[in-house]
Amino acid sequence: MVKLNWLYRPHVPTVVTWGVPWPKGKLKKDEPLSLWNGDEELELHEVRPTAYWPDGTIKWTAHSALLAGEANLAIKRKSVSTLSSQRIQVEETPSSLVIHTGNMNYRILREGNILIDEIRKDNRIVASNLSLETLLEQREESGDKKVRVESTYRGVIDDVIIETSGQIRSVTKVTGHHINNENHRVLPFILRLEFRLNTNSIKVIHTQMIDINPSKYFIKGMALKVNSASTGEPPWNRYVQIGTETGVYSEAAQLLLTRSFQHANGLYAKQIENIEVDLDEFEQLKEHVTANAIWNDYKIVHDSANHYKMLKRTSANHAWIEIAHGERASGAMCVGSKNGAIAISHPKMREKHPAGLEVNQLAGEPVLTIWLWSPDSEAMDLRHYSNETYVKSAYEGFDEMRATPIGIANTNELFISFYSKIPKKEEFQDYIDNWRNNPLLICEPSYYYETKAVGAYSLPNESSPFHRFLEVELDNAFTFYKREVEQRSWYGFWNYGDVMHTYDPIRHQWRYDLGGFAWQNTELAPNIWLWYMFFRTGRNDIFDFAEAMTRHTSEVDCYHFGEYKGLGSRHNVSHWGCGCKEVRVSMAGLYRYYYYLTADERTGELLKEVKDADYATRDLDPMREYFPKDQYPTHVRSGPDWAAFTSNWLVEWERTENTKYLDKITSGMNTLKKLPLRLLSGPTFGYDPETSQLTHMGDGTGGYHMMIAFGAPQVWMEIAELLEDEEWKDMLAEYGEFYVLSDQEKRNKTNNVLNDQHFHWPMFAAAMTAYAAKHKNNLELAEKAWTLLLDEKYSHTPLPIVVEEVNDWKRIEEIPWITTNTISQWCINVIVCLELLQDMPPNKDAFPQLFNMQESVKMQKGAK
Structure with a gap:
């Protein structure tokens, strides 16, 4: 039995959709599941698999049920005793789809600029002419005259399909473009219409994609309209x-x-x-x-x-x-x-x-x-904010000007x-x-953890002063960002869900105007930090934050068509501004958590969209600044590039069981296994998307901190467990141990090929070092891992995390040293180390100041 809790309880009866993970080997395909409220079996419940374990058993299921806030819900592995005859009915004709949800009927057209031409309640027309409309503004300037010309574009249907067909939940996907009276065709859209059995509403998931010249066209208005009868x-x-x-x-x-x-x-x-x-x-x-x-x-x-x-x-x-x-x-x-x-x-x-x-x-x-x-x-x-790249003075990636919004998207949930x-x-x-507060059911944090369906992370642990201290600091880090969204007003159509990269304590402001230091755009995986925080706590405020970041970064920061399709934009003043277009931004591992928890069709579509994103690097080599065009189709780093590929392939494999994508993963793994330095090889390789083949080009060919700062450890550790690959586990441990060797030891082990200059930001390697410590049962390595997190010299994270109040241009609460890069990686590594090193806490004598601090934190917490 899997106990369910409400993240948000419904205030009126509604169809709720949620995800449930399963331990490996526990749930076989076609094994029945039923939904219960205490001792009462609920008939209106449907289930479908959304991911599989390598042995073919089910890893995640998506559930939908008509609920009214029942208090004792649980999933049981047993047959449904009574099948309900109620279901959504769909009538298909050459010109329309008619959806019957009970006393509501909706007629969806297959062409034209009216999406739903007729909506009936109790067989009486109550609404009509659901449509999309966008206003485009063009500007002209001549002398002292400024002219604004506004044109109306109406959404026109290209295609209509039933994307999800269920007994109590049906999703129709409508794709199209906007067209004006001159037949100018722009702004592709995707409209998902979610219909629910025995309810009186439609959920509309509206995705608007951008294909207009930003210097010529300005969107003055974007609307969904419906007529009342x-x-x-x-x-x-x-x-x-x-x-x-x-x-x-x-x-x-x-x-x-x-x-x-x-x-x-x-x-x-x-x-x-x-x-x-x-x-x-x-x-x-x-x-x-x-x-x-x-x-x-x-x-x-x-x-x-x-x-x-x-x-x-x-x-x-x-x-x-x-x-x-x-x-x-x-x-x-x-x-x-x-x-x-x-x-x-x-x-x-x-x-x-x-x-x-x-x-x-x-x-x-x-x-x-x-x-x-x-x-x-x-x-x-x-x-874009400028026609210059400012590489020398800012933190821009390339001199190339690639700041374009063409290919990005924005998704919103609406209701009628x-x-x-x-x-x-x-x-x-x-x-x-x-x-x-969209109703959603979730599992107990302990259940998510026990299934091992999310990867390696820890549950909250307050068993000792040391553990209590770290739990408080993890909470402090999240709370600061939650409040910062309000304090800095990180809101808006194109901004909501993202956070800023680096703080400027002189202006008491984030570096919003300095290229590479402004919006975060998934840099150093804050998405993973937030989802780990949710899985270990089940808190709705953390879920809301992670959901908003998922929606934003998967849509706005990524390209869904055009020359950069499959890639995302590195951190910049505008979300699409940086010359670096990277697969690490679009990688499926950042977004799959939300899909598995909600079964959201748009997110599922985005996961599918990046399964072959490695082909995009053939046209835009991520290492083009350092490696000119040669015999290889492109060049990639084992991390973050190939690690992102493996994340995409892993998600596609576990969702579809298509072993083609498993073969892509193992192809690269086998190449690395054969090299003298194994995972420490490269990290830059020649790469051919057609064969998924990595080709060794030498060692010390890039920064090793870049390999592990974007979620690679989480992907690689999960793959090691999924494939039960002992050699790969050895390689991960070898990497973690090598990172914390002295400079001379690194040189000795690699014939002077590698040294400390290749291994910056050792804190990023804390989880990998912890993995090595557990794998080898080595207390010395465990101590080194904790040192990377607790010693400010390595962590760049002063502890405890203290918020200061200043009264400057306004009254502000700030952490002067804060960067989202640092806090994201520190939190991820702490969460993972608390799991891997749960039996190997740090030596109290190594951090006397920290251990003295623990009691004060405990007392302050108790005083509240």
Whole structure:
């Protein structure tokens, strides 16, 4: 039995999808699984495998169930006793797909600019014409004149497929482009429509890809629209509800509030509560009310992370007037009457500003719009910050100017719900809470750990003062970044989910404007740090942070088509700015955790997208600055390049059982095994993507810290266990032991080929050294591994981690020495060392100051 816990509990019944790992050899293919709430078996549950162990048993399963927040859920390995006859039905015709989810029917078209032309509830049309629309701005300047020309582009369907077909959950994938009246075709999109059995809503996963010239076109607005069929009620009974910080603001298209009837005999209060009023018995009141203005259009615009405004107007020919201002809206709007209502939600509207929600023709035939980029803001500017690379003065990778957004993407989750009548405010708030905190089931941290499906990491351990100290420091590191997102406002359509690279204590600001030191773009694997932190704790705040980083870095920092497809951009001032386009940024190992936990189809697509990313290095050699074109198709380092390839191949192999990708992994491993220095060889090799063959070109041909700083140890350790490869384990241990040898010892063992100049940042090797210590049962190596983490001379991480408060250009909490590179690697290595060296703690005498500090930390923690 696998116990399940709620990361976020649903506030209304909904279909929830989640992932469960299994120990090797435990769950056979086609072995039945059932979902239970205590002693009650739940019928509406479906399951599918998402990954396999090398022996063919199942490694991960994806589950979906219709749930209402049940408290005692568990998965059992036993047959379902009763099969439910309820299921989603799909009708396919040459021109459309019709999805039946119970009392809801959706007709999806196969061509044209209308994606869903008809939505029925209880066989009555409640909505129509779901569509995409983008506004492109072009600019011209002549003398003192500046001209802005805005054109409307509508999303047009290229293809429609059923991507996931289940009993209670079905996902339709719609791909297309945007086209204007001149048939100019730009901006490819992917729209996933998730339909759920016996629910009244659609989850929309909108992926927008960029293919426009950033110097010519500026995106002024990006929207999803849907028409409401709610008609027939007078304007004073047509309501709008808008989610705010703590509740729901509501009005009607025509207010009962007049000069002569300020309270309208108590009817005005009912109207604001969205309770239908009948004015036929109040002729004089009705006469005054019908003379009131009719407010047809309402909108809310989140123009920054900490500000929104609500506005309304009578018609498109008149001015908007402000309703109210606020700080953090919940990203939802509902429109309707007693005859029906539609709600739209952009749950991350604040985080991914500028965004908004709008309704037009509230008193007529309402059109609702989710603005992914609000036209009330400045147009989206995708140009790089300069036409120079600043290699000499900054931390840019190459003199080559390769700053282009063409090929990147941005994905957002949206919701549309349909009601028989306008919901009460408190009912609508329940839906808002569901959308903001998407319900998800997770396993116990101890269960994730026991399955060994995630790799080598540790569970929290407070068994000694030393362990308590490190647990506090791990928590302090995460808490700092969580607060820093708020303090620095790391939000916005293109920024949310990323963090900055290096801090500047002089300006009390991150180096946001210095190439190579600004956005992190997965450098030194903060994704892995965050996911390890989640798996060991099960905390929802850590999950949210890791989820946001996964969405951002897998989409914005990577190229999905074009000349750099399969690669990602190294850290820079703009996310797509650096001349280094690297496979280490797009590697599947950074993103597979989210896929296995959520079964998200878009993330699964991205994992598939990079399975052959090694071919991209043939066109853009990652070592071109040091190795000119020669007899090899390209050159790669064993790490991070080949390590990223192996990560991609491992994920493809475990998801599909296609042994072609296992063969690619073992091909490179076998090459390294035959070399005199084995894993210490190279690290730069000739490489042929057609054969997956590494060719030795000599040793000492690059920095060895680069081999292990981007997640390679985590990939290689996992492969060693999966393949039960003792020689590979020996090679990992050999590498970890060699890293901490003295300079002379390195020279002696390699005939002066390798020395300390090749091995920078020894802290990055702490986990590898710990692996060697465990593998060889060597206490001296264990002590060296701990020294790399606890001695500031090696770790560059002063302990304890202390946050200072300064009052400069504003009151700021800062860690003056902080870099995300250092903190990511320190945390990853601590988490792994706590596992590998759990029986080999450091010598107390080696770190007396640290051990004295432990008790003070413990007391401070207790004092709180």
